[in-house]
Amino acid sequence: MHRPPTVEAEVADELAVVRPGLVSRYTAELPGARAAVLTRLWRALAHEPLPWIARRGPGVLRLSDGRWLHGPVADPYATSAYVSAVRLDGVSYDDPARLMTGLAVPHGAYFASELAHSVASLALSRAGQKGHPKEWPNWDWDWEWEQRVVDGHPFHPNCRSRPGFSVDEQLAYGPEHSSHVRLGLMPVGARECLVTGEWPDRMRDGERLLIPVHPWQAEHVLKRPLDLDAAAHPLMSLRTLALPGVRGPHVKTALSTRLTSSVRDISQWSISTSAILSAFAEQMAARTDGLLHTTRTIGAITAHSPDLAAVLRESPQVYGDQARGERVVPVAALATTELPRSPAWLADFARLALTVGLRLLELGVALEAHGQNLLVVLSPTGAPLRLVYRDLADIRISPARLARHGIPLPELTGRVVTDDETTLRRKLFGSLVAGALAGTAGSGTALRAALETAVRDLPRTPDLVALLEEPLPTKALTLMRLSPGTPGDQWAQLPNPLRSETVLERDTFDQ
Template sequence: MEAAERSIVDGHPYHPCCRSRPGFTVADQLAFAPEHGADVALELLALPARRALAVGAWPASLRDDRGGTLLPVHPWQAREVLPGLGFTPTGRTLSAAPLMSVRTLAPLDGGPHLKTSLSLRMTSAVRDISGGSVRNAPAISALLEHVVAPLDGSLRITRNLAAAAALVDGEPCADLAAIVRESPAAGLRPGERVVPLAALAAHPLKTEDPAAWLGVFARLTWPPLLTLWDGGVALEAHGQNLLLVLDLGDRPVRLVYRDLNDVRVSPERLARRARLGGPTPNAPVTGHVISDDPVVLRRKLLGSLVGSAFGGLVSGFGGGDRQVEDRLWRVIAAEARRAAAELLHDPADRRALLEEPLPVKALTLMRLDGRPAGDEWTEVPNPLA
């Protein structure tokens, strides 16, 4: 799986500065960026109980002899941020392979993945981890596990197992925090492999009939993601967060979704779904993930799934041939119409999916407008229309 993550040398399809990481020197790029293949030595910062906020089942392997929290810190963060916060590195490290997001890493000795704070602006946001995200990590994980349970195993959520942050002046520090997350490879059966969709877009599978393969993938993908959207959970299902389990013949088997911090949850829709017999939410989720605004939910799912995940696969299989790409989009659109007719209760959602312009993040504007990091949106023609 790590090899697939490192095979991606292009970045976001809507961002011409996709590999721009302000704050990294050339040496930092070579040392820390996944596409250059180097492993990373995470600093393990020892935090006594009075200086740590920890939630969930913090791993025993990340505790010191006195039971204190060992917080994984990215080496760039340890070099640039630790000195200004009054913390002293211990010299104890953990070797890990950087994944697509740069700041999430897979320990070389196996086990859960580690999402670390990295106070750089990459794509659209500064990649720290707020105190709210630390406190919310187990709750959002439990909620998503609950709502995907009725989906018959077509979609698995990589659970947030624990989260922690250093306390600075009594408050969790967004620059020194980490989330321990289940690996997407957990639960694989013999002969199966899991790859991010971005890797499949960059290195298309060798198949005699891309349209048939995409049809199978679309039939696997639309029902669970539209069911969740209709019921109150919009996933940010772009090519980095959405992964695909393949069998020995490279046929799609099931989906895996990772990185729960940027989903959007609608309490209003969850309550409606519960009244109709769906799963009743049982986890107290708070913070920026909460929104009942239908526009916010549509942007979150459609901009990522259609614009990035499906768009990347069509581009990869099509190879620049517009006639081939049009044929592939027709296959995807047919499956979308079929699933939407059955699963989407709100006619406005069906129109947003199948008729209206596609919302996508205006990433170049977000980088150049000089405003604080945050989402700006634009619209492009909808390939499903």
């Protein structure tokens, strides 16, 4: 029987046309890409509250239909690709998309397609990577750090899923492939736009405002050619780019396609609240004794459409002293250096991150401090000095906690405002501990050692007690992709790395 071509084969065929010299490298990278995505998927199967998994034990899952799934004991904090295959009722699967198809669960077919794209795009990313040294680089350009992150999200099975992007477009726009992207400029009458903050003169044309547009968006969504601005540098989120200059501002563009989990458009709410959130964040950062800076939003604009909007904000590099040799590095890029290999360094970084995160949480602000939003200011020798936070759209603010400290609530409504302690702690712990710190540590053992040292001298607030004693929350990323009818975040509970038992310990049961 004739089988339709796989996504991997389709990418190879496209690559043979647009970049034939990469085909052999792409093919060689496919097994490692499958293992990387399968490892992320196995983590989700082992730890997320998926309704069709009846029971769990070390390396074994009992499905609700009676089938068995066997694999390695899952370290929920490991970032290396240690799962090369799993067995479903005795049949071995080394391909995550085929495993998901074999599971035959609700909405699994669509998710399997996303996994296939993730594998193929990850192999393409690894094949086309520029090759970065592990030793400490002497870089002044923030985009050079961003473009070191080749594998994407360390725990999401859709770490490199880019449906809607051709191979040629991935090579042209992906930060791991391309250093430059020419942004388009869409002229829109000033009366037709909502603008907050200051929109720069260089992005004005008389009575019209020029909205930066990603070239993919111009072609596939707006469907019109645009005048091209100077080349900008794509950052790890792909839709955010650094404008020219050592400390040139960053522009976040709308990109109406699903990357990883979310469609990357920009809501009118985000534009309307951007100036308020920016000013409030600066005020709160000032309460951290100089340990945290937040990037200021310069201006935000929308033509009253989530598909045509942009946010212009400071470069995080503004907060590093170049004369002293400081570097401002996205936390997601730290794993590409040798720094996390030192337990002492990892403990120092964890102490800094938890000091800032818990201090703000006590005051009433929960940061979404994952490895993309959080940056660290490093000394010339790599010592962590301060933190920088960017992208405020998904923080959470507690009016009750602010009030306890005599801090007025900014004029905000909607999802960012909540007094629910579970929501506040999930936001911070899930992004910072289960995300940024775990991704940097690379294993449960390394994470536990760093946290044990880091928490010793921290104030014993109720939030710290929850971090010490309760399971660690993390977004149930696979459950969310398999629950298209359920809006908002869904959560899993991971074994607490600070508890005495090993992070790998699970209940056993008879097979």
